[in-house]
Structure formats: structure tokens, C-alpha cells
Amino acid sequence: MMAAFSTRRLSDSSGKGAHSTRDLIRGESKKAGFIVSGLRISVAICDTAFAVMVRHFIVKGRVQGVGFRWFVQREAFELGLRGWVRNTADGDVELLAAGTEEQLQKLRAALARGSRGSRVDAIEERLRPEQEAESLQAFEIEGAW
Numbered sequence: 001m002m003a004a005f006s007t008r009r010l011s012d013s014s015g016k017g018a019h020s021t022r023d024l025i026r027g028e029s030k031k032a033g034f035i036v037s038g039l040r041i042s043v044a045i046c047d048t049a050f051a052v053m054v055r056h057f058i059v060k061g062r063v064q065g066v067g068f069r070w071f072v073q074r075e076a077f078e079l080g081l082r083g084w085v086r087n088t089a090d091g092d093v094e095l096l097a098a099g100t101e102e103q104l105q106k107l108r109a110a111l112a113r114g115s116r117g118s119r120v121d122a123i124e125e126r127l128r129p130e131q132e133a134e135s136l137q138a139f140e141i142e143g144a145w
Helices: 021-026 066-077 101-113 130-135
Strands: 032-036 039-043 053-062 082-087 094-100 119-128
Touching: 053 101, 053 130, 066 082, 066 094, 066 101, 094 101, 094 130, 101 119
Parallel strands: none
Antiparallel strands: 032 039, 053 094, 053 119, 082 094
């Protein structure tokens, strides 16, 4: 899940220092406090950056007319992925998804499992350039009303 932070300065839990989110992103602060809806939340900053990967999938089988695109959208949303899913003219379902390696592996497992009423015969998977992730929004169904 993505979170948006303001650059408002807040005191740490000891009340001695102040940190901005910009300081946190650069790793200059060890501890920070954020107030969200009246609650104070402590945030631990991890030094490990997650590499965003982009994968293009084509799912073949009985995947149109069985709620497969809605299934994919729900799974991708729960995994925190960005991208899109759509039907193809030849009866397949195509999707482009951006996330971490672990998120994408979980999505692939869900694609193989399929939705109720679907039958997945094959999944074609291609790695795409990381730069394609920049243009992707929240996971959506393309071509749906």
C-alpha cells in the first residue's frame, strides 16, 4: 500500500528533534513520528530499497467471460501492484504489472490458479524495462465499462 506524507516537521517521540519526510527518505533520521487522524504512528526506516520490476503476462485458456479480469484486478490490488489488465482479440487476457519480485511471483501463482469458472492453459511472461513502471497507476481493468 502506498502512503503519502507531507513535509511537515514533527518532533520525534523524545520531543528533542524534528524531522521532515525528506530527511527520512534520505536516511538522515533514525526515528520519526507521524500524526494520522489524531494517532501518533512510529515509523521504522529500512535501509533496503525494493527494486520495482515490470512484467507483461498473457494468460491463455478459458479466461474471457468468467470474471478473470476482475479476479486479476482484486489480486493485484491486494498485493499492492500497479498496472492494467485487458482482454485480447484472440481470447486471451493480457496484463502489465509493476511491483517487487515477491509481489509479482504471488501474482503469477494467482494467475495460474485462476478465477472460479476459468481454466488457465498457459501463461506467457516477459520482463519489461523498469522505466515502464513510472507511467503505471493503480491497477485497473482496461476496456471495461
